[in-house]
Amino acid sequence: MTEQERIDAIASHLSSILGLLGEDVTREGLRDTPQRAAKALAFLTSGYEVDADSVIKKALFAHEGSQMVVVKDIEFYSLCEHHVLPFFGKISVGYVPDGKIVGLSKIARIVNVFARRLQVQERLSAEIADRIKAATGAKGVIVLVNGEHMCMKMRGVEKQHSTTTTVHYNGVFENADLRTEFYNAIR
Numbered sequence: 001m002t003e004q005e006r007i008d009a010i011a012s013h014l015s016s017i018l019g020l021l022g023e024d025v026t027r028e029g030l031r032d033t034p035q036r037a038a039k040a041l042a043f044l045t046s047g048y049e050v051d052a053d054s055v056i057k058k059a060l061f062a063h064e065g066s067q068m069v070v071v072k073d074i075e076f077y078s079l080c081e082h083h084v085l086p087f088f089g090k091i092s093v094g095y096v097p098d099g100k101i102v103g104l105s106k107i108a109r110i111v112n113v114f115a116r117r118l119q120v121q122e123r124l125s126a127e128i129a130d131r132i133k134a135a136t137g138a139k140g141v142i143v144l145v146n147g148e149h150m151c152m153k154m155r156g157v158e159k160q161h162s163t164t165t166t167v168h169y170n171g172v173f174e175n176a177d178l179r180t181e182f183y184n185a186i187r
């Protein structure tokens with residue numbers, strides 16, 4: 001199936017869904033909506049097609065030190081896998097290198113690889129942390145995610161101001177002092 005055939009198939013299903021929601025899909029304003037929405041959904045889930053390891057391995061550099069590296073407040077936009085509604089916020093990543101550091105922009109790209117798919121925030125945190133550790137050979141990685149979930153804000157409990165924080169760590173970040181150092185760095 002070509003990419004255009006895939007978009008056309010998604011658009012055709014979206015057209016049916018809009019009809020079932022009570023819309024007249026032939027009206028002017030909705031004429032191109034199924035195609036546009038299909039392309040948007042394809043983009044928002046394009047992380048499935050990117051190999052996270054090759055993103056990281058293209059930008060590994062030798063480095064003698066073993067002090068913590070922290071990248072703070074990387075924006076992300078994802079879709080919750082329970083409602084297919086957006087959740088979004090900021091991600092901070094800390095890692096302790098072991099002979100190799102990774103280009104800083106690549107950390108942000110790795111965030112996109114795992115955010116641009118259907119997710120839950122807990123797994124998003126874990127996948128970023130564990131993949132960076134595996135691909136860089138870091139001594140440890142910690143990932144803190146603050147997210148706002150539209151499925152909580154727009155429906156159900158309608159909690160407008162709640163945010164969700166998840167933390168995932170591995171390796172040397174089992175050490176609570178090192179986690180405290182990370183939390184101080186991103187505060």
Ligand SMILES: [Zn+2]
Pocket residue numbers: 080081082083084085149151152
């Ligand atoms: Zn949800």
